[in-house]
Amino acid sequence: MTVHHVDVLVVGAGPTGLTAAGDLARSGRSVTVLERWPTVNPSSRAFATMARTLEVLDARGLAADLLARSHQAPGVTIFGGARIDLTHLDSPYQFAMITPQTNVDRALADYAAAQGAGVRRGVEVIGLDQDDDGVTVTVRPHGDEAGPHTRWRAKYVIGADGAHSTVRALVGADFPGRTILSSIVLADVLLAHGPAGRGLTLGSTRNEFAFLAPYDDRDASGAWYRAMVWDRTNQQPDNVPVDSDEIGGILARAIDPDPGLLNVGWKSRFHCDERQVAQYRHGRVFLAGDAAHVHSPMGGQGMNTGIQDAANLAWKIDAALTGADDAVLDTYHDERHPIGKRVLLQSGLMARGIKLHQPVARAVRNLLAPNILRVPRVRDAIAGGFAGTTLRYPHHKGESSLVGTRATQIPLRHGRLTELQRLPGFVFIRERGADPIDAAGLAQAERADEGPAVLVRPDGYIAWAGASTDRTAGAEALARWTGRELDCLAK
Numbered sequence: 001m002t003v004h005h006v007d008v009l010v011v012g013a014g015p016t017g018l019t020a021a022g023d024l025a026r027s028g029r030s031v032t033v034l035e036r037w038p039t040v041n042p043s044s045r046a047f048a049t050m051a052r053t054l055e056v057l058d059a060r061g062l063a064a065d066l067l068a069r070s071h072q073a074p075g076v077t078i079f080g081g082a083r084i085d086l087t088h089l090d091s092p093y094q095f096a097m098i099t100p101q102t103n104v105d106r107a108l109a110d111y112a113a114a115q116g117a118g119v120r121r122g123v124e125v126i127g128l129d130q131d132d133d134g135v136t137v138t139v140r141p142h143g144d145e146a147g148p149h150t151r152w153r154a155k156y157v158i159g160a161d162g163a164h165s166t167v168r169a170l171v172g173a174d175f176p177g178r179t180i181l182s183s184i185v186l187a188d189v190l191l192a193h194g195p196a197g198r199g200l201t202l203g204s205t206r207n208e209f210a211f212l213a214p215y216d217d218r219d220a221s222g223a224w225y226r227a228m229v230w231d232r233t234n235q236q237p238d239n240v241p242v243d244s245d246e247i248g249g250i251l252a253r254a255i256d257p258d259p260g261l262l263n264v265g266w267k268s269r270f271h272c273d274e275r276q277v278a279q280y281r282h283g284r285v286f287l288a289g290d291a292a293h294v295h296s297p298m299g300g301q302g303m304n305t306g307i308q309d310a311a312n313l314a315w316k317i318d319a320a321l322t323g324a325d326d327a328v329l330d331t332y333h334d335e336r337h338p339i340g341k342r343v344l345l346q347s348g349l350m351a352r353g354i355k356l357h358q359p360v361a362r363a364v365r366n367l368l369a370p371n372i373l374r375v376p377r378v379r380d381a382i383a384g385g386f387a388g389t390t391l392r393y394p395h396h397k398g399e400s401s402l403v404g405t406r407a408t409q410i411p412l413r414h415g416r417l418t419e420l421q422r423l424p425g426f427v428f429i430r431e432r433g434a435d436p437i438d439a440a441g442l443a444q445a446e447r448a449d450e451g452p453a454v455l456v457r458p459d460g461y462i463a464w465a466g467a468s469t470d471r472t473a474g475a476e477a478l479a480r481w482t483g484r485e486l487d488c489l490a491k
């Protein structure tokens with residue numbers, strides 16, 4: 001049997017797998033994505049791309065094109081008129097980008113292909129064995145149980161194969177958790193009188209909720225929206241077809257005034273679980289995206305968290321392949337598992353708040369939420385949590401508290417960090433007025449403000465901060481993360 005050899009095998013061509021594959025290929029690694037379906041997934045699913053993900057996409061040259069074809073929502077109106085206001089986010093993107101997931105998937109597929117990643121569609125992974133040197137993966141044509149098996153051999157495997165992950169099952173990982181919402185209907189709808197304003201709108205009764213996100217796609221009769229609707233009194237299995245009247249009825253009751261359903265495009269019924277694997281790393285196999293965590297769609301976190309998992313993991317695998325200590329790979333779990341846990345918590349709280357049934361509890365919620373969200377510190381903490389801009393990674397004792405924070409907002413004399421990050425590798429940002437250092441292969445920039453010198457990881461987070469004149473610790477940080485010694489940093 002032919003055995004194909006690559007550095008890294010990615011299972012699943014969703015947003016998580018495609019981001020990881022593109023990043024690894026950009027770093028010069030041989031990488032192949034194995035995808036079960038013969039074509040790009042046509043279902044639109046996620047619709048909100050958050051600020052931190054837009055920064056990640058900009059560091060791959062993908063944000064501007066996507067934004068040019070998308071709606072920008074400055075906030076979300078939730079219960080009792082309360083509003084999650086995104087216009088104060090500490091990011092160039094003070095909004096959520098509203099576009100069907102298919103557009104983000106396509107941009108990432110183009111990115112992965114342009115960087116040289118191979119994508120094999122129509123094949124499914126059915127077996128996986130790992131040893132000290134690598135992982136052997138068995139695949140067959142999708143849907144053809146008698147079809148010929150093929151073997152792949154890779155140093156590392158990324159299981160980005162979604163909520164029903166085969167890779168997760170093959171490494172023997174449980175997926176503990178439970179269903180929190182069933183019979184949720186997602187649809188693209190044409191409305192005669194959609195909510196005014198450019199934001200996202202949520203409406204609810206004691207038994208129903210409806211959520212609308214505008215697409216900036218309008219004709220003479222009305223405008224297209226992504227709708228998510230739910231009815232406590234009409235709970236159906238996922239495979240029961242969605243009736244347009246079901247959608248129109250919930251919209252009419254939950255949104256005031258009735259937005260007037262004219263037409264329904266793509267529609268789907270699904271349920272949502274809250275689950276997370278205990279370990280993101282299983283030897284040479286890593287779980288990422290929906291394969292590692294699933295949660296309520298409230299807050300639009302699934303696709304965003306998966307893309308950021310991939311951005312965190314890919315450069316670490318590249319570093320390990322270069323010679324970095326294996327412990328670098330453990331930091332993927334250490335950094336991303338707590339973030340996944342937090343996403344489960346915050347999207348779960350929002351789902352439970354929206355579907356409150358008791359009139360007294362609903363009244364208290366409607367009274368408290370608008371007032372709490374008007375307090376700037378609370379507003380910015382909640383908005384930043386959903387947008388991903390306030391998330392940070394831990395720093396160790398003795399390190400600057402800047403370590404683990406994102407560097408995207410550091411003002412530079414020329415250009416911006418996400419432009420420099422379109423090439424792989426770390427970036428050294430020196431203090432304003434400091435001379436460049438002599439370090440081949442290390443991208444450099446100069447601060448435009450008064451902050452310290454910083455060493456920025458390929459995923460945009462600070463690895464070291466200090467004075468340019470005292471760079472020993474910076475050299476140590478670079479060596480620890482990459483296995484690469486740069487004497488000049490220690491001078």
Ligand SMILES: Cc1cc2nc3c(=O)[nH]c(=O)nc-3n(C[C@H](O)[C@H](O)[C@H](O)COP(=O)(O)OP(=O)(O)OC[C@H]3O[C@@H](n4cnc5c(N)ncnc54)[C@H](O)[C@@H]3O)c2cc1C
Pocket residue numbers: 011012013014015016017034035036037041045046047048101123124125126160161162163164165166167186268269270288289290291297299300301302303304306
């Ligand atoms: C109906 C629905 C609505 C959703 N709505 C929202 C929303 O509003 N907001 C939000 O943020 N998120 C939403 N999500 C979640 C969001 O779509 C996911 O979080 C996101 O797609 C996760 O990306 P991923 O790459 O990790 O996994 P996926 O996008 O699921 O991609 C995994 C890929 O792996 C492939 N695969 C699986 N098994 C194998 C195998 N054995 N061999 C080869 N390939 C395999 C699959 O075919 C698939 O293409 C929704 C999901 C669904 C299903």
